[in-house]
Amino acid sequence: MLEINNLVKRYGQSEAVLKGLDLKVEGNSVVSIVGASGAGKSTMLRCINRLVEPTSGSIKLNGTELVNLKGAELRRARRKIGMVFQGFNLLDRLTVMENVLAGRLGYVNLYQAITRRYPQTDIERAFSLMERVGIAHYANKRADELSGGERQRVGVVRALMQEPEVLLADEPTASLDPRTSEQIMMLLQSLASELSLPVLINIHNVAQAKTYTERIVGLRHGKMIFDGLPADFNKEALDAIYGGIEAPDETVSEQPYSSAEVARHDSA
């Protein structure tokens, strides 16, 4: 269970990005977090694994308080938090297998990491997860030889190699084409139930959020302004979250992205 209480994040002296967030995620639920750019979605996710330092508040994962952890304790806690990134964040020059096994870096020692001598159980786990998502035949290919969708599968498998207790996905589909991004969302949804793993997904595509997740959290200016079932996520909620931003209809239509948005993600 992930429990966030009164989470505040402020960069320097400027206005807070997160203004006292509360969120509770239990069991194997898939939660999507929607909100305009700059609403604090990414910051919230990164506060959970402390890639971003929270200013105040509390984040508990299965009873462990994460906010005050340091050094080895923080690293041990991070092992239990898998993360999938928008830009995949793979090591392009290494093979798919090496990338996948990187998920075990928190468990193996430095010598094993340098020589890539991972325990046999890790290698077995890597192969079975790669088979599950259909990339096992790429094990010895370099990561940069794969297509976008395949690369994100590597990213997902790497996160799952950590044997995480929660999976964070920061706009996992924003760099992918519409068809591929649907596949990745479906994959995350089914993996969540197979591994009984709570999954938090930052997402821009409201249509996909409604289809593939069972709970939607809406952020605006660092505050939670919607928390409910996809069925309850109506026009008013959409307007409240993206309020003042033109053309929300486009977001819920079949075409998930405007071309400008696709171009922005490509360049990102």
Place this chain on the structure above:
Amino acid sequence: MVDHAQQLADRIWQRYDRKTRLIRYGILLATLMVVVWAVRDIDIFWPWVWDAPNQISSLGARMWPPSPAGLNNIFNALLETVHIATLATFLTIFLALPVAYIAAQNTTPNRACLWLGRFILVSSRSVNTIIWALLFVAIFGPGVLAGILAIVFRSIGFIGKLMGEAIEEIDRKPVEAMEASGASKAKVIVYAIVPQVMPAFFAIVILRWDINIRESTVLGLVGAGGIGVILQGAIDTFAWPTVATILIAIIALVLVGEAITSLLRSKVL
């Protein structure tokens, strides 16, 4: 229609406006003045300059034909030169990489280390190899060791600076991913940083080895080993045919080094 064309023709466009043009002429004038000043100031003895063609032909006549005597000696000295360059480059790797690590903005442990790293790089680079060699000949006496150390001390700055820049230019995203998986700092380095700087590392080391071969050919002039020692000896004894052979040998060595490095570069990159 005609009126319109007239209107178009009246418009003028100039690359520089009046002020820019004046500034550009000013800069040109200043440059010329510096050149004139330098030439007048350095006190060239012009009769010698006019005499140069005669000297060249006379020296050429004395050098020709290159003497084949002592070829064996020359070959051994060339080999020693290559050994100096290779050993020095190899040693430098171990000394320069830690310096590069602390001199790179994104990996340095703290400010003090950053400045220490930069200080080492700047002091290594601002002293010429020959000066380092003079220093080490004074400390260790003439010989190969002084030459190796001279090359090492100059190369630390070169390899360290370029590797530091390569580290600064890496993609931060994989680093973030490794940190998120709970990897320690050392593991992040070997897994996310090392693979990214590998191509730059090989390119830089190969380039420096190439440069070091050239540099070690002149080390002998100050007594620090290599082909330069017998070159100096030949000049001192006016053995011009031998000097010619040595110069040809140096050129051949540099060409061979060039060929090897370009072959290596195409293999690893």
